[in-house]
Amino acid sequence: MTPELQDLFAFLSFPSVSTDSKHKSDVLDCADWLIKKLSSIGLETQLHETPGHPIVTAKNKHLPDRKTVLIYGHYDVQPADPLDLWDTPPFAPEIRDAKIWARGATDNKGQMLAHILGIEKTLSEKGELPVNLILLFEGEEEIGSPSLAPFLETHKEFLKNDIIAISDTGMAAPNTGTLGYGLRGVACAEVKITGPARDLHSGLFGGTVANPATAVARLVASLHLPDGTVAIEGFYDAVRPLEAWEREMWAKVPGTSDKDFLEVTGSPETFGEPNYSSAERTWGRPTAEVNGIGGGYQGEGSKTVIPAEAFVKLSLRLVPDQDPQTILAQLKTHLEKHCPPGVNIEVEIGHDGKPYACDPHSDFGKAAQRALKRVFPGEPMLIREGGSIPIVQAFRDILGTDTLLLGLALADAQIHSPNENFPIANFEAGIKLNQALLEELAK
Ligand code: BES
Ligand code: ZN
Numbered sequence: 001m002t003p004e005l006q007d008l009f010a011f012l013s014f015p016s017v018s019t020d021s022k023h024k025s026d027v028l029d030c031a032d033w034l035i036k037k038l039s040s041i042g043l044e045t046q047l048h049e050t051p052g053h054p055i056v057t058a059k060n061k062h063l064p065d066r067k068t069v070l071i072y073g074h075y076d077v078q079p080a081d082p083l084d085l086w087d088t089p090p091f092a093p094e095i096r097d098a099k100i101w102a103r104g105a106t107d108n109k110g111q112m113l114a115h116i117l118g119i120e121k122t123l124s125e126k127g128e129l130p131v132n133l134i135l136l137f138e139g140e141e142e143i144g145s146p147s148l149a150p151f152l153e154t155h156k157e158f159l160k161n162d163i164i165a166i167s168d169t170g171m172a173a174p175n176t177g178t179l180g181y182g183l184r185g186v187a188c189a190e191v192k193i194t195g196p197a198r199d200l201h202s203g204l205f206g207g208t209v210a211n212p213a214t215a216v217a218r219l220v221a222s223l224h225l226p227d228g229t230v231a232i233e234g235f236y237d238a239v240r241p242l243e244a245w246e247r248e249m250w251a252k253v254p255g256t257s258d259k260d261f262l263e264v265t266g267s268p269e270t271f272g273e274p275n276y277s278s279a280e281r282t283w284g285r286p287t288a289e290v291n292g293i294g295g296g297y298q299g300e301g302s303k304t305v306i307p308a309e310a311f312v313k314l315s316l317r318l319v320p321d322q323d324p325q326t327i328l329a330q331l332k333t334h335l336e337k338h339c340p341p342g343v344n345i346e347v348e349i350g351h352d353g354k355p356y357a358c359d360p361h362s363d364f365g366k367a368a369q370r371a372l373k374r375v376f377p378g379e380p381m382l383i384r385e386g387g388s389i390p391i392v393q394a395f396r397d398i399l400g401t402d403t404l405l406l407g408l409a410l411a412d413a414q415i416h417s418p419n420e421n422f423p424i425a426n427f428e429a430g431i432k433l434n435q436a437l438l439e440e441l442a443k
Helices: 003-012 021-040 105-126 148-154 212-222 244-251 258-265 278-284 324-338 363-375 391-399 424-442
Strands: 044-048 055-059 068-074 094-096 099-101 132-138 163-166 178-183 185-194 287-295 309-318 344-353 381-385 403-406 421-423
Touching: 003 021, 003 099, 003 105, 003 424, 021 044, 021 055, 021 132, 068 105, 068 391, 068 424, 099 105, 099 424, 105 132, 105 421, 105 424, 148 391, 163 391, 163 424, 178 363, 185 212, 185 324, 212 287, 212 309, 212 324, 244 278, 244 381, 278 381, 309 324, 324 344, 344 391, 363 403, 363 424, 391 403, 421 424
Parallel strands: 068 132, 068 163, 163 403, 178 381
Antiparallel strands: 044 055, 055 132, 094 099, 099 421, 178 403, 185 309, 185 344, 287 309
């Protein structure tokens, strides 16, 4: 095994699941491993305690008259369950079919380590980097980065940069240079409906009191029109229309036909807002999704009860210029207005992150495109992303700089799902890309 893969295997072995307090010490051990790795390549490295998981930073020696590039990544991962659906254990990485299989292989440890190893390689080949470098790695991305935004505020001077680069997004198709210039935002909420004081006999009481599970179903149904359009009042007011050039560009992006979406998702049909392609729906249009729903009897066979309570967990994906706080207020109003009579409703607002978009044709955007062309054949694809990295808009708000998204995640990487994987080819290309990127950004 190459030393690069050995590093990746070590990094992937930590179950650094940020959402689960059981794994707090694993997250810390993973941060410590990073500190050692970054120090070993000669960077000045620091571990910053936070109320949650630590932030790791590293810098080379900064010289005047050089561009300062900040590279961000996250070393936390999503939970691995359901465990029984993994072909091999999530934190015991393995190579099969020229891919590395493990939780975090793509999101984000493999992509993040490609940055670090690119830097290590340039340092060992040339003795120095072409730019002033700031590395910023957090352990709370998958839980909405609660400690990082305050950290940006208190470390503005320390983090001052000209441009930010991240590899934590999608690559349009294998061996296809992809520059992401936008991310959807996210806004989460949980609705709890309560009715009778306890589960009731549905024969003795059915028809006399309202059923909380029915109320949840009505609320969920009220969120969309039958054609898939979101029905929350005011939801589309601030949505920036797609530009002609991006619709044209996206139509050429490989891997985004309806057939491709069906293959990757395993769904019987694509479905969504009318008059938009699947790529447009995921990258450029907002949605409302049910992430979990429950209440009442879930066991084998039937049980004739009226449940005492029911719930639904929702997340909305937002696009520029929707504001998460405004949208969450609209959602709350909508839910309270559409709640049927006879039950109590409680809307608990969860975490959120703003959407983001920048100009891929800026000077730094062009430099990123040149770097992509040095590593991948053909012209780079310019895309936005359906997923969210909430800190990216905070970078712009607080530090005042834009972010280039140099994604290496393939559609079938199974991020957040069992059997997450990362092709060795993407890992190796990522290392080269990071070397080329710093050179091009320095010009
Ligand atoms: N790396 C992903 C986001 C991503 C993946 C964007 C692929 C584009 C393509 C990130 O780690 C992630 O999953 N973010 C969460 C954020 C949420 C928990 C606040 C998301 O999008 O659900
Ligand atoms: Zn990620």
